[in-house]
Amino acid sequence: MSDLRDLYQEVILDHSKKPRNYRRMEDSCSRAEGFNPLCGDQLVLFVKVASGIIQDISFEGSGCAISKASASMMTGAVKGKTLEEADRVFEHFHKMVTGQPGDPFDAEILGKLAVFSGVCEFPARVKCASLAWHTLKAALKGEGQQVTTE
Numbered sequence: 001m002s003d004l005r006d007l008y009q010e011v012i013l014d015h016s017k018k019p020r021n022y023r024r025m026e027d028s029c030s031r032a033e034g035f036n037p038l039c040g041d042q043l044v045l046f047v048k049v050a051s052g053i054i055q056d057i058s059f060e061g062s063g064c065a066i067s068k069a070s071a072s073m074m075t076g077a078v079k080g081k082t083l084e085e086a087d088r089v090f091e092h093f094h095k096m097v098t099g100q101p102g103d104p105f106d107a108e109i110l111g112k113l114a115v116f117s118g119v120c121e122f123p124a125r126v127k128c129a130s131l132a133w134h135t136l137k138a139a140l141k142g143e144g145q146q147v148t149t150e
């Protein structure tokens with residue numbers, strides 16, 4: 001577990017400093033805004049879907065290191081996936097971060113996202129880690145309005 005914790009620090013630092021897919025998308029077919037009212041952090045997510053596949057996804061906004069890293073990794077994890085596959089990753093991720101410490105999770109489906117498994121020990125951080133995912137869910141449902149973590 002300490003290996004996963006070390007990796008967590010490393011990955012969060014890397015993705016928060018150099019977030020992947022951090023850009024505005026002018027030709028997105030869907031977008032949604034995520035907001036955490038407890039801290040004021042917010043992000044806007046842009047998604048382009050064609051033939052049931054997430055062709056492109058990007059985000060912009062300001063947030064803590066965890067929310068930024070989580071958004072960065074989320075975009076990498078779902079890009080190129082079908083909507084069903086992305087939904088499945090969401091469900092597994094959500095279950096992992098809202099579960100109990102030590103609960104088993106599907107490492108095959110989650111891949112690198114497994115570094116967030118320790119987040120469930122810190123309730124305030126669960127919202128940071130899941131902000132981008134709830135925003136993704138809203139964007140894919142075509143709910144362009146703001147979603148909040150509360």
Ligand code: FES
Pocket residue numbers: 036039040041063064065066067127128131
């Ligand atoms: Fe605001 Fe993490 S402290 S999302």
